[in-house]
Amino acid sequence: xxxxxxxxxxxxxxxxxxxxxxxxxxxxxxxxxxxxxxxxxxxxxxxxxxxxxxxxxxxxxxxxxxxxxxxxxxxxxxxxxxxxxxxxxxxxxxxxxxxxxxxxxxxxxxxxxxxxxxxxxxxxxxxxxxxxxxxxxxxxxxxxxxxxxxxxxxxxxxxxxxxxxxxxxxxxxxxxxxxxxxxxxxxxxxxxxxxxxxxxxxxxxxxxxxxxxxxxxxxxxxxxxxxxxxxxxxxxxxxxxxxxxxxxxxxxxxxxxxxxxxxxx
Amino acid sequence: xxxxxxxxxxxxxxxxxxxxxxxxxxxxxxxxxxxxxxxxxxxxxxxxxxxxxxxxxxxxxxxxxxxxxxxxxxxxxxxxxxxxxxxxxxxxxxxxxxxxxxxxxxxxxxxxxxxxxxxxxxxxxxxxxxxxxxxxxxxxxxxxxxxxxxxxxxxxxxxxxxxxxxxxxxxxxxxxxxxxxxxxxxxxxxxxxxxxxxxxxxxxxxxxxxxxxxxxxxxxxxxxxxxxxxxxxxxxxxxxxxxxxxxxxxxxxxxxxxxxxxxxxxxxxxxxxxxxxxxxxxxxxxxxxxxxxxxxxxxxxxxxxxxxxxxxxxxxx
Numbered sequence: 001x002x003x004x005x006x007x008x009x010x011x012x013x014x015x016x017x018x019x020x021x022x023x024x025x026x027x028x029x030x031x032x033x034x035x036x037x038x039x040x041x042x043x044x045x046x047x048x049x050x051x052x053x054x055x056x057x058x059x060x061x062x063x064x065x066x067x068x069x070x071x072x073x074x075x076x077x078x079x080x081x082x083x084x085x086x087x088x089x090x091x092x093x094x095x096x097x098x099x100x101x102x103x104x105x106x107x108x109x110x111x112x113x114x115x116x117x118x119x120x121x122x123x124x125x126x127x128x129x130x131x132x133x134x135x136x137x138x139x140x141x142x143x144x145x146x147x148x149x150x151x152x153x154x155x156x157x158x159x160x161x162x163x164x165x166x167x168x169x170x171x172x173x174x175x176x177x178x179x180x181x182x183x184x185x186x187x188x189x190x191x192x193x194x195x196x197x198x199x200x201x202x203x204x205x206x207x208x209x210x211x212x213x214x215x216x217x218x219x220x221x222x223x224x225x226x227x228x229x230x231x232x233x234x235x236x237x238x239x240x241x242x243x244x245x246x247x248x249x250x251x252x253x254x255x256x257x258x259x260x261x262x263x264x265x
Numbered sequence: 266x267x268x269x270x271x272x273x274x275x276x277x278x279x280x281x282x283x284x285x286x287x288x289x290x291x292x293x294x295x296x297x298x299x300x301x302x303x304x305x306x307x308x309x310x311x312x313x314x315x316x317x318x319x320x321x322x323x324x325x326x327x328x329x330x331x332x333x334x335x336x337x338x339x340x341x342x343x344x345x346x347x348x349x350x351x352x353x354x355x356x357x358x359x360x361x362x363x364x365x366x367x368x369x370x371x372x373x374x375x376x377x378x379x380x381x382x383x384x385x386x387x388x389x390x391x392x393x394x395x396x397x398x399x400x401x402x403x404x405x406x407x408x409x410x411x412x413x414x415x416x417x418x419x420x421x422x423x424x425x426x427x428x429x430x431x432x433x434x435x436x437x438x439x440x441x442x443x444x445x446x447x448x449x450x451x452x453x454x455x456x457x458x459x460x461x462x463x464x465x466x467x468x469x470x471x472x473x474x475x476x477x478x479x480x481x482x483x484x485x486x487x488x489x490x491x492x493x494x495x496x497x498x499x500x501x502x503x504x505x506x507x508x509x510x511x512x513x514x515x516x517x518x519x520x521x522x523x524x525x526x527x528x529x530x531x532x533x534x535x536x537x538x539x540x541x542x543x544x545x546x547x548x549x550x551x552x553x554x555x556x557x558x559x560x561x562x563x564x565x566x567x568x569x570x571x572x573x574x575x576x577x578x579x580x581x582x
Contacts, residue, residue, distance in 0.1 A: 108294030111564075112557045115519040116537075120299060123541045123549035124306035138306075200420055207422045208526055208538050223422055227429075227527070231437070234430050241423035249418040 007257035010250035017247060021066035028060035032217035040233050052222075052236050053229055054215070061217040065240060068218035069247075072133045073199040079137025080144050080198065081191055087141075088148025089175045092156060102145065109142025117142070118201055119210070127212035136201040140194060147190055151183050158182070186259070193255035196248050203244050219244050280572060288565040295557035300345055303550055304338060328358070349554070355547035359540075364551045368533065375532035378451055378524065379517045385456025386463055386513070389416070390506075393460070394467025398475065410468065417461030421520050425454045425527035451528045455520050459513050466509050470502030477501075504571040511567030515560035 020027070029048070030036045035055030036047065043050040049058040091102040109117060118132075118139030125131045155161065156179070164178050203220030205211070211218065214225055219240040226237025315325040329335050332355075333344055348355065354364040393409040400406035432450055474480060475498050522534030529535075533552060540548035 104290075104294055105298070107291055108298045111291050111295035111560050112299065112553060113516050113519045113560070115522070116553050116556050117302070119522075119537060119541060120302055120549060120553045121306045123544075123546055124303040126544060127542060138302075204420065204422060204523060208522065210538070210541060220422070223426065227426060230426070230430055231433055237426050238430065241420070241426055244420055245418060245423050248420060252418065 004257075006253050010253035010257070013246060013250040014254060017066045017243075018070065020063055021070045024063040024067045028057075028063040030057040030060040032056060032061040032064040033215060040229060043235075049235065049239070050233065052233075053225065058236065058239070061222060062219075062239065062243065064217040065219045065222055066243075068129075068216065069199065069203055069220065069244070072129060072218070073136070073195060073202045075133045076136035076140070076198040076202055077191060077195045079134065080140040080194060083138070083141045084144030084148045085180075085187070087145045088152055089179065091145070091149045092152035092179070093171050093175050099149075103149070106142045106145040106149075110146070114139045114143065114197070115201060115204060118205060119208075122205065122210050127210050129206070129211045129213070129216065129218075132202055132205045132211050136198050136205065139201065140198055144190070144194060148183075148187070151186050151190070152179050155179050155182055189255055189259035192251060192258055196251040196255060199244075199251060200248050277572070281569060284565060284568050288561050292558055292561040295561065296346075296349065296554050297342070299550060299553050299557060300342055301338075303546060304341075354551040354554075357540075357545055357548055359543045359545040359548075364547050367536070367548060368551060368555070371531055371533050371536045374530065375518075375521050375525070375534065377448060378455060378521055378530070378532060379514070381448055381452035382455030382459065382517060382520070382524075383510070383514070385452055386459035387510075389456060389460035390463025391467055394464040395471060397464070397468040398471035401472065409464070413461050413464030413468065415461070416457050416464065419458065419461075421454065421458045421523040422527065424457055425451075425524055428454050428457075429527060451524045451530055454527070455517065455524050458520050459517060462509060462513065463506065466505050467502065470505050471498055474498040474501050500574065504574045507570050507574070508567045511563040514563045515556060518556050518559070 033056065035051070036057050037051055037055055039051060039053055039055040041047065041051045041055070047057045047059065049062070052058055052061065087102055087106075091099045112120070116139075118135040121135035121138050122131050125134070152175075160182075161174060161178055164174050169178070203218075203223070206216065206218050206220030207224045209221075209224060211221055214221060222240040223237050223244065226233070226235075226240065229236050312325065315322065320328065333341055336344070352365065354368070356362070357364055357367055360367070390413070393412045396409035397406050397413065400409075428450055479501075480498055518533070521532060522537055524530070525532040525534040526538060537549060537552050540546075540552070
């Protein structure tokens with residue numbers, strides 16, 4: 001009962017910010033990259049939440065920020081998913097050497113904390129938002145490969161896999177048409193929980209300035225940019241920080257809700 | 266104490282030996298992954314410097330020769346591994362100083378921060394975890410469990426800025442300008458962040474052991490309430506906590522990256538961010554290699570400690 005309550009609120013929150021993110025160009029009062037008035041002007045003075053250190057409208061930047069933060073972590077999650085599912089399927093479908101090599105690769109990757117692995121990729125490619133997305137996607141892969149592999153491995157024991165094999169289905173057919181659809185509920189829950197990590201990862205890397213563009217209207221970058229004015233205008237960094245926290249929390253709760261409902265019994 | 270029979274000693278040694286070999290393999294694989302990930306993702310580091318306008322074409326070519334980047338990747342890898350076993354981590358591209366020395370200078374700051382952060386995390390985690398398990402159905406138990414959840418959900422960057430903001434407000438309120446943030450504030454931030462998972466594991470472990478048969482047996486032997494919680498229940502609950510500390514110790518490093526940035530504190534985390542922004546790949550590579558080695562070492566130590574603490578795990582291997 002309680003879980004359902006928090007689950008519903010998490011979903012409502014996520015739908016809300018997704019709508020704002022999608023509609024940002026339509027509903028944002030100003031251009032998020034251009035100054036609209038005096039720097040650090042207070043709320044209500046022509047702008048709803050005041051302006052930042054360069055005189056840009058905070059509300060518009062937060063709206064576009066939802067767009068940048070949600071989309072870049074979504075892209076990172078999709079990268080992780082495609083790597084994790086491909087290699088996870090490959091590992092569970094093959095016996096012996098390939099499986100063991102892929103598992104060793106995933107374990108080696110897991111010996112480096114995901115955030116550091118992501119930072120390593122940024123070090124290799126050079127700062128920038130596309131790099132951050134790719135890096136977070138790659139950095140989260142080792143864990144996802146291992147989890148996907150264990151889900152597929154456990155499904156391999158099911159009767160319908162034997163039945164399909166007896167009917168002459170090949171490995172690829174079993175993987176794509178039998179394992180993948182049956183693993184879907186667990187994979188969706190796993191991907192949702194992973195999205196929380198990816199969101200935290202992207203906003204952390206942009207907070208560290210690794211997107212290379214300090215004026216980017218993105219929540220992590222805004223959390224960083226607002227630090228300079230912590231006394232004059234604390235809202236500039238506290239608000240994006242709060243939004244990041246609530247979103248991570250909501251995605252996490254949504255993932256928990258999905259994983260409890262996807263497991264029978 | 267009855268001495269252990271010889272066979273179980275041998276069994277213990279086999280478990281430990283296998284764990285050591287596994288650990289060595291993981292460490293080697295992680296270091297190899299670091300090397301190739303950086304090369305494959307980045308292509309040629311000299312080209313990166315060129316592209317970012319940090320070096321001229323001639324400088325880039327000279328750098329390529331100096332770093333041996335004109336050799337095949339396999340040769341570069343062997344060279345890298347040979348230097349690594351000798352403790353040679355390379356030369357910084359930006360300052361031309363040995364990477365080992367640059368890291369050595371920043372290391373004490375991060376160790377001080379990580380250790381004090383871990384202390385605070387353990388204190389908070391144990392208090393909230395034990396309270397949540399011991400007073401499970403009361404308001405304070407639920408409050409303690411909620412605190413662990415909250416600590417887990419808070420991003421380090423936000424906790425850091427919130428604590429910094431509160432400290433600034435406090436110093437304004439008492440009319441004294443805040444001195445340069447020392448160790449305490451960053452350690453609190455790091456501690457809060459890591460206390461969440463510790464609290465949850467302590468809670469889960471204690472709840473399980475409080476309901477177990479050996480606690481029932483101890484109670485049947487007439488053990489009083491307080492001592493029962495303290496020793497009998499905590500000891501088996503400790504081994505997952507110790508494994509978690511090993512995990513956390515490596516993740517603490519990710520936390521210090523953010524904490525050091527928030528508080529403008531010197532240390533390895535700041536060094537890592539700086540080296541990435543300056544395209545100083547030998548430093549970034551060395552830091553990730555060290556993190557991976559540290560992670561595998563602390564993991565092995567945690568597993569050995571678990572074997573010592575919980576006799577049931579000696580049979581696992």
